[in-house]
Structures are given as C-alpha cells and as structure tokens.
C-alpha cells in the first residue's frame with residue numbers, strides 16, 4: 001500500500017474501492033475498534049480549483065449526522081493530501097443493485113425512496129442542498145439501508161433555501177432543466193428533480209432522459225418528455241410527473257413529498273423530518289472506556305470529545321457508539337493487541 005505516514009498506527013489501509021477525478025477511496029480498518037471505514041484520499045496538487053469543493057464537503061459533513069448519510073469520522077490534512085475518514089458502505093452502489101434486480105417493485109422502491117427523501121429533507125432543513133443526487137451517489141450499507149455520499153457539490157445558499165444558486169454543476173443526466181439552461185435556480189428544487197430521476201430509475205431500471213449526444217439529452221430534459229412503461233401504476237406516474245415538472249414553480253416540494261399518498265402507502269407515519277441520529281450525545285459507557293484507555297478521567301475525556309474536532313478521538317467515539325447502537329459489545333483494543341482477523345499466510 002502506498003504509505004501515508006499520517007495514517008500509521010491509526011488505520012490499516014486495505015484495497016482501493018473507488019477512483020474518481022481527483023480522489024480515490026480506500027477500504028481501511030480503524031485500529032482501536034477494529035471497525036471498517038472508507039478513507040477518501042485527495043491529493044491537493046491534483047485538486048486545482050476543486051480545492052474549495054473539499055472545504056464545502058468538509059463543512060457540510062461536519063454538520064450532518066443522519067442514518068441515511070455516510071457519517072464523517074475524521075479529517076486529516078498534510079501539506080500534500082486531505083483524508084476524509086467516513087462510514088464504510090459494504091453494499092456497494094444503489095445503481096448496481098437496481099441493475100442486478102432489473103428494476104425494483106413499487107414496495108422496494110418506496111422503502112428506498114423514503115430513506116433518500118428523509119436524508120434530503122434533513123439536508124434541506126439545515127439549509128444545505130446536495131445538487132448532485134444520482135444513483136451512483138447512493139450507497140447501501142450491509143443491511144441494505146441507503147447512504148447518501150459525495151457532498152462536494154452541495155451548497156449552503158447564502159440566502160438560505162430562498163437564496164438563488166448560479167453554478168451549473170452535477171451530472172447532466174440528472175440535471176434539472178433550469179440548471180441545464182444555466183438560469184439561476186433554487187437548490188432544493190433541483191434536488192427534487194434529481195430525486196424524480198432517481199425514483200424513475202428505481203421503478204423502471206433505466207433513466208427517463210438519456211442520450212449519447214449531450215445536446216439531444218439537453219433537449220429531452222428541457223422538453224421533460226419520457227417513457228412511461230406499462231408496469232408503472234397510475235399513482236407512480238402521477239408522483240414522477242409532479243417531480244419531473246420542467247417548470248420548477250410547478251414542481252412538488254420536499255415537504256409535500258414527506259406526506260405524499262404514494263410515499264405513505266403502507267406506512268402509518270409521515271417521514272420524521274429530523275430522523276437525524278445524534279452522534280454528538282454523551283454516552284458515559286463509551287466515554288469511560290475511552291478515558292480508561294487514555295489514562296485520563298471521564299470528565300477530561302468528555303472535555304476533549306465535546307470539541308468535536310473530527311480527530312482520532314472523534315472517530316473512535318463515533319465508531320464505539322455505532323457498535324453500541326448495533327447491539328455489539330463496545331470494545332477497544334489495548335496497545336499491542338491486534339484483533340484476530342482471518343490470517344493471511346503472508
């Protein structure tokens with residue numbers, strides 16, 4: 001493995017699981033807890049003008065904590081690299097999941113859509129917009145729960161949710177007409193359009209607007225015309241149509257979606273807006289175990305932790321809390337003890 005000295009003793013690097021423009025993602029193990037994590041490694045030199053996007057992603061991720069958003073554990077910076085230690089989603093991309101099942105049933109699509117919608121509603125409630133929602137940015141954890149990733153394009157419009165945005169960004173296939181036209185647009189309205197494209201992909205197994213030639217693709221998006229396969233129920237068609245409205249003012253809003261009949265079918269409760277899972281709460285068992293390991297008092301330990309510096313202490317605490325919430329024993333490996341893992345013969 002390419003040695004990154006800053007990670008030594010903290011994380012054991014494993015294989016590369018993703019390679020993007022100016023970053024790569026490696027699977028790793030958090031040594032103190034033995035928990036798997038994903039580390040997004042970005043070389044500053046190759047970031048160029050994208051350097052500000054890393055800051056944007058960091059600011060966003062440090063204020064987000066939600067069941068369906070990949071949790072940030074630690075941030076490390078050297079003079080040449082950024083390292084984002086985040087939740088590992090071992091179920092891969094939603095996109096691959098849809099392809100291998102051909103398409104999802106209305107029931108499966110609803111379950112997935114509710115989780116994505118709850119993450120986006122939470123994001124919007126904190127004044128953020130994602131702007132790059134697409135199947136590749138929705139991962140699955142090992143229990144097949146949805147996890148939103150890639151907040152490099154998210155924005156916190158200065159005027160809050162009524163603040164206009166101007167940067168045309170994201171992938172054209174999922175981009176709303178107003179974004180494609182380069183007009184000023186409202187972030188949360190473009191997120192609704194992209195969720196409409198996502199829902200269509202879940203229910204149909206292919207995309208509503210697709211074309212090899214970018215200008216034909218744009219034309220299709222601006223026209224807002226797409227196939228409605230025979231298997232789509234009338235209610236699904238109505239919902240998709242309300243999301244893929246080319247006029248953003250006619251487009252359904254997130255708060256309407258939360259209690260939409262299609263979204264609610266088979267569920268008694270509307271989606272709770274703040275389905276955030278608060279990681280920044282005081283858990284005395286985890287604080288005590290960590291304090292003992294560091295040889296300081298629990299009060300001193302909480303004093304350190306509650307600064308939420310996203311350092312190794314933050315990562316260890318979050319990972320211990322995760323384990324506890326999954327009903328697993330909370331443990332940390334003392335110095336020298338390396339957890340038993342399937343031994344490789346090397």
Ligand SMILES: Cn1cc(Br)cc1C(=O)Nc1[nH]nc2c1CN(C(=O)N[C@H](CN1CCCC1)c1ccccc1)C21CC1
Nearest residue numbers: 017018019020023024025038087088089090092093136149
């Ligand atoms: C694909 N896959 C299969 C398995 Br099994 C696990 C995974 C997997 O990627 N797991 C995973 N857990 N946590 C993460 C990932 C991937 N991942 C990502 O952030 N993956 C994105 C994927 N983007 C989608 C469109 C363009 C790139 C990425 C961003 C930059 C460079 C490489 C990859 C995080 C760190 C948040």
